[in-house]
Amino acid sequence: MASEAASEATPHPQFEPKIVAFVCNWCTYTGADLAGTSRLQMAPNVRVVRLPCTGRIDPLFITKAFEGGADGVIVSGCHPADCHYTAGNYHARRRFAIFRDLLDFMGVDVRRTTFSWVSASEGGKWRDVVNDTTERIRQLGPFAEYQGLSDPLPGGRRRPASGHQVDSPPARGTP
Amino acid sequence: MSRIGVLVCHCGENIGRTVDCAKVASALGELPGVAHAADYKYMCSDPGQLLIRQAIAEKKLDGVVVAACSPRMHEKTFRRACASAGMNAFLCEMANIREHCSWIHENREDATEKAIALARAIVEKVKRNQPLSPIRIPIERRALVIGGGIAGIQAALDIADGGREVVLVEKEPSIGGHMSQLSETFPTLDCSQCILTPRMVEAYQHPGIKLLAYSEVESVSGYIGNFEVKIRRKARSVDETRCNGCGECQKACPNKKIPSEFEQGLGKRTAIYVPFPQAVPNIPVIDRAHCAFFRGRAKGLKKDACSKCKEACGRQAVDFDQQDTFTTVKVGAVVVATGYQLYSIAKEQPNDKLKGYGEYGYGTIPDVIDGLQFERLASASGPTGGKILRPSDGKEPKKIVFLQCIGSRDPAKGIAYCSKVCCMYVAKHTMLYRHKVHDGQAYVFYMDVRAAGKGYEEFARRAVEEEGAIYLRGRVSKLERAGEAIKVYGFDTLSGQPLVIDADMVVLATAMRPQPGIEALAQKLSVSYDAHGFINEAHPKLRPVETNTAGVFVAGACQAPRDIPDSVAMASGTASKVLGLFSNEELERDPTVAVVDETGCAGCFHCERVCPYGAVERKEIKDRKGVLLKVVASVNKGVCQGCGTCQATCPSKNVELQGFTDEQMFAAISAL
Numbered sequence: 074m075a076s077e078a079a080s081e082a083t084p085h086p087q088f089e090p091k092i093v094a095f096v097c098n099w100c101t102y103t104g105a106d107l108a109g110t111s112r113l114q115m116a117p118n119v120r121v122v123r124l125p126c127t128g129r130i131d132p133l134f135i136t137k138a139f140e141g142g143a144d145g146v147i148v149s150g151c152h153p154a155d156c157h158y159t160a161g162n163y164h165a166r167r168r169f170a171i172f173r174d175l176l177d178f179m180g181v182d183v184r185r186t187t188f189s190w191v192s193a194s195e196g197g198k199w200r201d202v203v204n205d206t207t208e209r210i211r212q213l214g215p216f217a218e219y220q221g222l223s224d225p226l227p228g229g230r231r232r233p234a235s236g237h238q239v240d241s242p243p244a245r246g247t248p
Numbered sequence: 249m250s251r252i253g254v255l256v257c258h259c260g261e262n263i264g265r266t267v268d269c270a271k272v273a274s275a276l277g278e279l280p281g282v283a284h285a286a287d288y289k290y291m292c293s294d295p296g297q298l299l300i301r302q303a304i305a306e307k308k309l310d311g312v313v314v315a316a317c318s319p320r321m322h323e324k325t326f327r328r329a330c331a332s333a334g335m336n337a338f339l340c341e342m343a344n345i346r347e348h349c350s351w352i353h354e355n356r357e358d359a360t361e362k363a364i365a366l367a368r369a370i371v372e373k374v375k376r377n378q379p380l381s382p383i384r385i386p387i388e389r390r391a392l393v394i395g396g397g398i399a400g401i402q403a404a405l406d407i408a409d410g411g412r413e414v415v416l417v418e419k420e421p422s423i424g425g426h427m428s429q430l431s432e433t434f435p436t437l438d439c440s441q442c443i444l445t446p447r448m449v450e451a452y453q454h455p456g457i458k459l460l461a462y463s464e465v466e467s468v469s470g471y472i473g474n475f476e477v478k479i480r481r482k483a484r485s486v487d488e489t490r491c492n493g494c495g496e497c498q499k500a501c502p503n504k505k506i507p508s509e510f511e512q513g514l515g516k517r518t519a520i521y522v523p524f525p526q527a528v529p530n531i532p533v534i535d536r537a538h539c540a541f542f543r544g545r546a547k548g549l550k551k552d553a554c555s556k557c558k559e560a561c562g563r564q565a566v567d568f569d570q571q572d573t574f575t576t577v578k579v580g581a582v583v584v585a586t587g588y589q590l591y592s593i594a595k596e597q598p599n600d601k602l603k604g605y606g607e608y609g610y611g612t613i614p615d616v617i618d619g620l621q622f623e624r625l626a627s628a629s630g631p632t633g634g635k636i637l638r639p640s641d642g643k644e645p646k647k648i649v650f651l652q653c654i655g656s657r658d659p660a661k662g663i664a665y666c667s668k669v670c671c672m673y674v675a676k677h678t679m680l681y682r683h684k685v686h687d688g689q690a691y692v693f694y695m696d697v698r699a700a701g702k703g704y705e706e707f708a709r710r711a712v713e714e715e716g717a718i719y720l721r722g723r724v725s726k727l728e729r730a731g732e733a734i735k736v737y738g739f740d741t742l743s744g745q746p747l748v749i750d751a752d753m754v755v756l757a758t759a760m761r762p763q764p765g766i767e768a769l770a771q772k773l774s775v776s777y778d779a780h781g782f783i784n785e786a787h788p789k790l791r792p793v794e795t796n797t798a799g800v801f802v803a804g805a806c807q808a809p810r811d812i813p814d815s816v817a818m819a820s821g822t823a824s825k826v827l828g829l830f831s832n833e834e835l836e837r838d839p840t841v842a843v844v845d846e847t848g849c850a851g852c853f854h855c856e857r858v859c860p861y862g863a864v865e866r867k868e869i870k871d872r873k874g875v876l877l878k879v880v881a882s883v884n885k886g887v888c889q890g891c892g893t894c895q896a897t898c899p900s901k902n903v904e905l906q907g908f909t910d911e912q913m914f915a916a917i918s919a920l
Contacts, residue, residue, distance in 0.1 A: 109347025117358040129892025158891035
């Protein structure tokens, strides 16, 4: 079996990466819903964050995800010319073309990021993006370097075991 | 400290089978700020919603997270339930642990862990949600219907009869669409023209309907309730206000040999023409590509090469200098009813995914025709006056072979879907053939006969049992010209025998595809379409005539292959949706819009540049004496659609998309 052969070659066969996916509501989120409706089985490592549009995805979301313990990140939205908001995906494309270079400069392996277009009808493509990214991140191993980057002082903050650490939010006005 | 309630749904067994819902609830119950956590079999049911309302009241919750299906499915349901318990609806959100978790994973431990993480992220987001109230905007209570086929006509009439104005746009010179080309309709065999043309005239004469024939949608801006649509009125070269449809110009036109589109190339027309005698409006149009005058002008001739039509017109209606004009209409809703085209059997296909049918002669054998061409042959108003005659030599075919599923259900040719109508119209064709050629024999090669519909199965049976059509289950490998006949090499899979039929004529039931240019139109309207170009409905079962763009509705064969009754039912469905929308003077909109923090805004206007809707305006801030202090960005809430591109672009983070603020998103990401 291909997957077994792949896992034998993997340097970290037991490693289950944590991957955060930033997707737009109209294409990829719906495509991922379709994958669910079609019962397409896929790796459980990817956790989806829904945003209205890829145009809303701030590059800082990606660094925040790495900071929170993610080993990989997926950004996916509507195909070019298919954006629900006409042009948000073009802005995202430009933004991430540049941001990838910045990640590279920062010493983040850009193979830890996946950018793709998955439309509302492409449930199968979403499964492939999820499985391919998971397998690739598994090959790359846990992402310890970013913790080093975000933690300049030796012996400082460690990667939290549960992968989340949240301050309590400010008080909210009554509805 | 927040008081969030977390409610985990089993969705019967859909979630509960792979996710340990009780464990999810107890894990989330331990999070700081979570005041209540429970699981229940069906959260969306009435008792499930009651649990939410009770929890809000008893535990004094200030936020609710429902871990269940996709928010695209039930977010509205749960927000409504929360609102009815007195909580702001936007303090309720959903974690998708069905489509994104239980349905796509098998390992219970993995799925449970993931469900906890997904719900935890939403809990952290909801802690930071702000109460929002819906935005109210006025509605322009006029509808645009794109496409003047039977679906568009029905939608326009129903909306206009409901008392609202309609603008009906048709790209061809006449409304009527494909239905006007049909001979008789299944399963009643009543004449298509007889039932359609009165509806065409009714639409034309209705005081509430403004018909713009020979026009196309150029651009669309705005949003539900307030669309602004620019329409290109293509130059007819005939003044519509003067023409009375006498037809003298057509008699005068010397170029009478142009293949008629309406007759599917089986008949001829003139360069100045009306597509068919019952056209609505009955005003001719000059086909500039074939007209001698325009060809002469293109060549740079100083003298008019021909002006016979102009001379023949007693009302000086022919206007060679007419140009395309543009008109802008404001509408509150749009109905897309652009219909279909047939899969071409030509070698060259418009699309790389489609492949031609070399084995069927690539359209080079003249007596191999498609279903619409047969309709024209069988039509009393057709090129043969209703006689079934071969296009090559005008002889009556005594053996005719119908091939079903040409293109349809053939992923190798790029179309995996069933075209739905072909089984029925082939059965109809065999009957019409038998009624006109009594000693003829019809053969049908089929994959399955799909006759689901009222009276359809009975009709298809009649073709075999009473009208003598021979149905052969199997495919045809190739068609070959053999003298006057066409050799049909087929295989009857039921008897296991190869067959060769010497046919006089072959009719291919080619697949229904969306109209060319549908993608461009869909992009103008910001509606999504599938891999084939069919417009996507908002929900395949529960919202079949809505699209994902609010205020844009879909009817007929541009959404999927449809027959006439389905198209008409859909069209009436869109009309009821439009009239429902128009029953209010104002519209409540989701408050997911961007808001500028004016104190921090530096006025760089990057947001203005990236906004696809032009929603960012400039606002001057003055002191008490009226001295201009600075110019800041300001978002027009009516225009903003909530994509959030401005927020990700703002260098100083002073514009925020409500419901998706940085604070909310960072908290959610950190909690994953």
